[in-house]
Amino acid sequence: MAASPKEIPVPNIEELFRPTHDERARQGMVSMIRKHAIIDMRRALKADYDERIEPKLEREGRKPEDWAAIEKSLEREPSYRFYSTIRYNAQEMCYLSVQPAVERALPAMIDLAKDLAARNPTGGSLRLNPNLEIPRYITALDVHLAPGWVHAEYTADDVAQGAVVAFGGKVFSGQHPYRKKAGAVGESISYWLKRQYPNFKPKRILDLGTTMGKNLLPYCTAYPHAEAYGIDVGAPVLRYGHAIAEHEGIPVHFSQQNAEATDFPDGHFDLIVSSFFFHEVSVKATKKILKECNRLLAPGGVMVHMELPDEATVSPYENFFWNWDTLNNNEPWYTSYRAQDPVQLCEEAGFGRDRSFKLHVPDSLTFGEERYEKFMRGELESPAHGSGGWFVFGATKQ
């Protein structure tokens, strides 16, 4: 669908966020504390484990064999304790550092989002369902340590959690080498899709757990003739995401739905995507959602989800690193999700095993074109997930 000509520019909801001088300075500090934990201290912890802890345990004949044993061996080590506490505090501070400015901006943000939802100047839409039951796995605790996460509403037509999660996310990734640009995942995967399936021209795209569509927008740019749909259970993030997409001039149809059972017709989409999604739902829900994907995907279609690498794909140490979030970042499904084989999950959902895949694809923003061509020819491996590459799994349909 083509965007309608824009005589009057659509205002940007993000420009209503006006932190004070000191709030901005605080956000900058928090980004750097987060970087210190997730890059510098993570590296120091790994070195301490490799050079001191593991050799010592090996000499004593008790070398840790799996991620849980590695975690156990580290629990009392200062390198682990301080890495953990600094990482945990930085995570909380991301949201704390933006909340006051969001509170001040809220009335104006709500007015703008409401106006854009009524007018749809770019041609997108917003469909909310106030009766939707938000799954327990979303409401039981505050995922990512974000109070109110993506779903809490404090006033009518609320967008606060959209803004908190969006700006808190910018603080979170402000100094991260591979996450500085919003939408890096959508950009990287659409870049890969275009090379992997050069003749593939999707007509309708669906993004599951889209939050505010940050990683859906790059697919719209890559496939400008496709209609784009984003679903999520959280109303505030959908309202906020709709306002952003309308401002960006990209028509997106947002709707508040549970991905386990949507109201779209069979075979409605030829590209189904998601990012950072499945590890946030229960394993039971994961299986239901993949079945729903199978119902929604048209023949000739492609499904591709960016996710954490599964346990079997990475080393025991890396499994320890990823599973840290389970108890320490309110991500209760991380460990059990990662214990599944994504290819097997696709097969169980009805996709052909030989048409299902899992692999790392390079981060297209940082990898370089020449190296990318080598990667496509199989001459060069992708960097690991989160370190210059992204792990994806999915399936194609005949």
Added chain:
Amino acid sequence: MTTSAEVHLPRQTKGKRPHFFEDPSIDQMMTFLLELTTEVGVLRERLDTVERLLDSEGSVTRAAIEAYQPDAATEQERAAWRDAYLKRVLRMHAPE
């Protein structure tokens, strides 16, 4: 329902807080320490703004501080300062 102008967002996270130390007071102290570390960085940045305004304008007002927008080079210098500052403050003892 609360009007949009009255919303106060919750500052506490729902869910069990992990402890990384035997004595949970140390977990609490780490929060104090990191908040204080952050505030020193904020204060230092404010001073940096004052100095830069004095260099370029010869005078400074609170409104000028609020309105100050660092250019990319200044932002880069500030990021480098924060990075070095945190490496100093969060210096770890050698493992034993």
